[in-house]
Amino acid sequence: MDTALLLLADSRLPAGGHAHSGGLEPAATAGAVRDLDTLADFLRGRLATAGLVAAGLAAASVSGDRAALDAEADARTPSPAQRRASRAQGRALLRAVRAAWPDPALDELTGAHHPVVLGAAVGIVGGTPEQAAAIAAYGSVNGPASAAVRLLGLDPLGVQRVLAGLAGRVDAVAAEASVTVRAGGLPAASAPALDLLAELHQRADLRLFES
Amino acid sequence: MSTGFASRAAVAASLGPGGRTRVTRLRSDGPLAVRESGGAVFMVGAGAGPLGGDDLELTIEVGPGACLDVRSAAASLVLPGRRREPSRLVVRARVGAGARLVFSPEPSIAAAGCDHRAFADVALEEGAELVWQEEIVLGRHGERPGRYVSRFDVTSGGIPLLRHELRVDSDAPSTAVLGDAKAVGTVLLAGKDLLTEPYATDGLAVLPLAGPGVLVTALAADTVRLRDLLRQGRSAATEHPAVPI
Numbered sequence: 028m029d030t031a032l033l034l035l036a037d038s039r040l041p042a043g044g045h046a047h048s049g050g051l052e053p054a055a056t057a058g059a060v061r062d063l064d065t066l067a068d069f070l071r072g073r074l075a076t077a078g079l080v081a082a083g084l085a086a087a088s089v090s091g092d093r094a095a096l097d098a099e100a101d102a103r104t105p106s107p108a109q110r111r112a113s114r115a116q117g118r119a120l121l122r123a124v125r126a127a128w129p130d131p132a133l134d135e136l137t138g139a140h141h142p143v144v145l146g147a148a149v150g151i152v153g154g155t156p157e158q159a160a161a162i163a164a165y166g167s168v169n170g171p172a173s174a175a176v177r178l179l180g181l182d183p184l185g186v187q188r189v190l191a192g193l194a195g196r197v198d199a200v201a202a203e204a205s206v207t208v209r210a211g212g213l214p215a216a217s218a219p220a221l222d223l224l225a226e227l228h229q230r231a232d233l234r235l236f237e238s
Numbered sequence: 239m240s241t242g243f244a245s246r247a248a249v250a251a252s253l254g255p256g257g258r259t260r261v262t263r264l265r266s267d268g269p270l271a272v273r274e275s276g277g278a279v280f281m282v283g284a285g286a287g288p289l290g291g292d293d294l295e296l297t298i299e300v301g302p303g304a305c306l307d308v309r310s311a312a313a314s315l316v317l318p319g320r321r322r323e324p325s326r327l328v329v330r331a332r333v334g335a336g337a338r339l340v341f342s343p344e345p346s347i348a349a350a351g352c353d354h355r356a357f358a359d360v361a362l363e364e365g366a367e368l369v370w371q372e373e374i375v376l377g378r379h380g381e382r383p384g385r386y387v388s389r390f391d392v393t394s395g396g397i398p399l400l401r402h403e404l405r406v407d408s409d410a411p412s413t414a415v416l417g418d419a420k421a422v423g424t425v426l427l428a429g430k431d432l433l434t435e436p437y438a439t440d441g442l443a444v445l446p447l448a449g450p451g452v453l454v455t456a457l458a459a460d461t462v463r464l465r466d467l468l469r470q471g472r473s474a475a476t477e478h479p480a481v482p483i
Contacts, residue, residue, distance in 0.1 A: 050414065059413035072412020075405070101448035102398035105455070107436050110448060215389060215401040218415045219422060219455045222445060226438035 043119030048174035078167030082204035088146025112238035242291025252301030290319020352384030367429035
């Protein structure tokens, strides 16, 4: 794999991902995630829904009409808190991508949703829709997993085992997303519980993560 | 080769003289029967199901300025067919300028072993209003549901308003998706004078969309509770007191 793509997939990419837990913090607050088993269950569902949708949008955005895709991302994100989180992460990623790989194609992406920016960045460094889908699907579980280590004090080696156990599913979700996009579709799998948690989180008194 | 029914039903309404809506077309086909009664059009089950292998399609046209209320006479029990083929239900609706469509069928019960795909495709023209309710019950009493995937696409003035797919499958019991809920439901309200700030409580989220609409989403232990939550959500979304649908 191209090193530029590894940089884009790296959790150390300074793109503000550390400020978001992908719904893990409210799930932990609600007691739905409390140990490695419940984390694996949460991540599996997140991957199959939000992960699939992000992977589809990223794949389509490698060379697609990004303004139209941004509207499609809005229509797939009923929760206002999640729309804000996705746009905030898109802005932070855009800043990092601009610094690393300046390109005029980035100019139209100010304020765009995260997967749309990610797909565009993958296109700029010469990657394929399949690679964009893989990075997005991986990011949909990797970020919340590291949030779980920080929030719940879970054993990092155990969390790594959970992620390794999900690797096959991440690949399958990325493949489903890119096949759907190649066929002219765009996944829209919803996660009602994540929508609910995202809004409840906005009203929490004490929170470590933005979302 | 499908072993089920292939049915194509249609309903159309337009604004008649004196500002009253007239139902101008009612076409029933196979298990998809439509009847007009008491100011609403009812989908009446003229056969069991949907059963695996069935391929059902309903087209709804609401002309400019008209108001149409589509309901169903009873809950539908989605069952597997003898040959384990998927069943399919497609609803396509076009709501004309300044028209209003209320689509609120009784719940669908995803029985054990079912494999169902529902598609709803709604196009709203300028100033059109929509209330679209969907309730899915995850299995009969004490039963685990089969696979039930329901995709809902709505555009408003040609711009995507909502693209939403509920998947009852092996990943659905995740706490990120449906958790331990036995019933899941949504109401999409589109139009004007809707809530602009989100509202959330246990099992209920009222979500103002990026476009002109609000999605009410509820997760519940049973249908009675689900309907209560959806009613509460609709009331919050329209900032009017709750009224029965």
